[in-house]
Amino acid sequence: MEITRAEVLKIAELAKLHFPESELDAFLAQFQRILDYIEKLKEVNVEGIEPTSHVALSGAHGSSHHRADETRSSLSVEEALMNAPDRGEDQFAVPKVIG
Amino acid sequence: MMRDTVDLTSAWTIRDAVNTGAISAAQVARVALRRIESSDPALGAFVTVEPERVLARAAEVDRLVRTSGALPLAGVPVAVKDNICTRLVGTTCCSKILENFIPPYDASAVARMETAGAIVIGKTNCDEFAMGSSTENSAWQATHNPYGLDRVAGGSSGGSAASVAAGMASLALGSETGGSVRQPASFCNVLGLKPTYGRISRYGLVAFASSLDCIGLIAHSPRDLALLLSVTAGCDERDSTSAAAPVPDYIAALDQSVAGMRLGIPREYFGAGIDPDVKDIVDRGLRNAEALGCELVEISMPHTEYAIADYYIIAPAEASSNLARYDAVRYGLRAPGARDLSEMYKLSRSAGFGAEVKRRIMIGTYALSSGYYEAYYGRAMRVRTLIKRDFEKAFADVDALLAPVSPTPAFRLGEKIQDPLAMYLSDVYTVTANLAGVPALSIPCGISHAGLPVGLQILGNHLEESSLLRFAGCYMNAFPLVTPPLKI
Numbered sequence: 001m002e003i004t005r006a007e008v009l010k011i012a013e014l015a016k017l018h019f020p021e022s023e024l025d026a027f028l029a030q031f032q033r034i035l036d037y038i039e040k041l042k043e044v045n046v047e048g049i050e051p052t053s054h055v056a057l058s059g060a061h062g063s064s065h066h067r068a069d070e071t072r073s074s075l076s077v078e079e080a081l082m083n084a085p086d087r088g089e090d091q092f093a094v095p096k097v098i099g
Numbered sequence: 100m101m102r103d104t105v106d107l108t109s110a111w112t113i114r115d116a117v118n119t120g121a122i123s124a125a126q127v128a129r130v131a132l133r134r135i136e137s138s139d140p141a142l143g144a145f146v147t148v149e150p151e152r153v154l155a156r157a158a159e160v161d162r163l164v165r166t167s168g169a170l171p172l173a174g175v176p177v178a179v180k181d182n183i184c185t186r187l188v189g190t191t192c193c194s195k196i197l198e199n200f201i202p203p204y205d206a207s208a209v210a211r212m213e214t215a216g217a218i219v220i221g222k223t224n225c226d227e228f229a230m231g232s233s234t235e236n237s238a239w240q241a242t243h244n245p246y247g248l249d250r251v252a253g254g255s256s257g258g259s260a261a262s263v264a265a266g267m268a269s270l271a272l273g274s275e276t277g278g279s280v281r282q283p284a285s286f287c288n289v290l291g292l293k294p295t296y297g298r299i300s301r302y303g304l305v306a307f308a309s310s311l312d313c314i315g316l317i318a319h320s321p322r323d324l325a326l327l328l329s330v331t332a333g334c335d336e337r338d339s340t341s342a343a344a345p346v347p348d349y350i351a352a353l354d355q356s357v358a359g360m361r362l363g364i365p366r367e368y369f370g371a372g373i374d375p376d377v378k379d380i381v382d383r384g385l386r387n388a389e390a391l392g393c394e395l396v397e398i399s400m401p402h403t404e405y406a407i408a409d410y411y412i413i414a415p416a417e418a419s420s421n422l423a424r425y426d427a428v429r430y431g432l433r434a435p436g437a438r439d440l441s442e443m444y445k446l447s448r449s450a451g452f453g454a455e456v457k458r459r460i461m462i463g464t465y466a467l468s469s470g471y472y473e474a475y476y477g478r479a480m481r482v483r484t485l486i487k488r489d490f491e492k493a494f495a496d497v498d499a500l501l502a503p504v505s506p507t508p509a510f511r512l513g514e515k516i517q518d519p520l521a522m523y524l525s526d527v528y529t530v531t532a533n534l535a536g537v538p539a540l541s542i543p544c545g546i547s548h549a550g551l552p553v554g555l556q557i558l559g560n561h562l563e564e565s566s567l568l569r570f571a572g573c574y575m576n577a578f579p580l581v582t583p584p585l586k587i
Binding site: 003007008011012014015016017018019027030031033034035037038039040041042043044046049050051052053054055056057060061062067075079080082083084085086092094095096097 | 199200201203204295296297309310336340342343344402404405407408409411412419423426427428429430431432433437438439440441442443444445446448449452457458460461462464465468475477478479480481482483484485487519520523534535536561562
């Protein structure tokens with residue numbers, strides 16, 4: 001599938017990434033090569049094949065962990081905020097959201 | 100044991116010596132720190148080493164051994180990949196976006212090792228967010244191969260493999276999403292295990308592609324590997340995908356014979372593109388397996404050729420979703436000067452992520468975007484079923500599979516970094532195990548004409564780590580490791 005500059009810009013917007021004009025052509029060429037390669041999957045007949053979204057074990061060896069709904073201690077406010085780029089009044093601070 | 104002759108290549112010997120008081124954990128730690136100081140400038144395996152913290156921790160282990168008795172990993176220096184959380188020790192995933200991130204908690208695997216008496220000696224270099232096959236995508240440095248300094252150590256767990264290979268740590272934790280422990284292990288002449296999906300808790304492993312991610316283990320011997328797996332494996336209520344299956348006695352498995360073991364040789368793993376040296380060495384490995392009494396059967400796994408394409412839809416799709424968390428709000432880099440929230444996201448993510456991470460987020464976002472979802476991600480999930488079925492069919496007939504790990508020995512630094520697709524294709528024999536969730540182990544098998552290590556891969560059915568270790572134990576007993584001189 002041919003990918004256009006406009007599409008790359010649209011995907012970048014969805015992914016919240018910005019590519020400077022100077023990098024865009026090189027990126028587009030690499031992106032296209034990778035897409036051309038993954039086109040290979042079109043050769044496979046997948047009709048009637050169920051999708052696999054994960055490979056966690058099932059049955060007795062499986063992975064369903066439920067516990068009683070009881071309050072437990074977790075990270076303290078200080079620990080939760082220790083990596084915050086900006087904080088105030090025990091909360092994460094961000095630029096103004098509503099104008 | 101004399102203080103200056105501590106052999107860091109055997110976790111087993113160290114823990115016995117520490118447990119009996121023949122040596123202290125503090126002495127072992129000092130030796131490891133000295134090795135790092137002398138060897139690492141040439142290798143670049145470590146990104147964080149905090150000697151004071153290490154020595155304080157070693158003193159604590161010495162106290163613990165005195166007061167509570169023997170511990171399974173007493174005083175053993177372990178290197179930990181920088182995408183695995185270590186409480187109060189920087190964990191950057193070798194990304195600028197996490198340059199200042201300090202985890203307030205330990206990964207479960209780290210916590211278990213520490214309870215067992217291990218000492219986290221430092222954090223190791225990797226490709227940014229484990230995305231890469233050479234450790235050149237690190238935001239901090241490249242890691243050099245101890246067997247050829249102009250060569251890559253492999254990736255993404257290149258720092259972990261090099262640290263063990265060069266004797267700076269006895270054991271290491273790495274992570275695997277598509278071969279990232281087995282390939283560097285193969286390049287660095289050490290053992291690398293990717294366990295069954297869910298066998299080791301992922302809690303505290305920074306998410307890349309959650310349906311593929313595993314913590315993997317690196318060691319010099321099958322016995323050390325079995326010891327580390329015994330400590331780290333097991334159910335964890337903090338990881339809803341961790342397996343409830345009981346943890347067997349991996350160490351006892353090492354003493355059993357492999358005579359009569361039926362091993363499948365998938366012909367698709369020996370096709371075009373394999374380096375002649377690698378083919379010769381792996382062929383010799385197959386003959387050695389026969390000499391041990393294994394029965395070799397040629398089989399076909401017809402969907403192998405689609406594994407890389409499949410992986411490079413599924414892994415980026417999951418990554419694009421997982422890495423949405425880097426929003427500059429709760430942790431990570433926040434670029435200055437944003438006028439609103441949306442601009443803050445864009446500026447921060449664009450400044451914080453490197454080229455390969457951006458590329459994969461873009462591929463993944465594209466593959467999941469409306470109009471393309473079914474054609475890419477939907478189809479990829481169905482092809483994944485077919486790849487899984489190849490394994491199910493194979494394991495209905497054979498006990499395990501033997502194959503190469505990588506089509507080539509360690510390539511040169513810079514050789515593939517400008518060509519992402521060529522880099523992706525170097526994972527052709529390893530990504531299948533991640534897609535199917537089965538365990539696989541890279542065992543040192545021989546040395547190429549250029550003096551570079553080449554691994555042999557054994558792949559097993561779900562939860563069959565014991566069989567892989569048993570094979571590795573018998574193999575390395577009968578055909579001891581060849582170690583050319585390190586280039587450091």
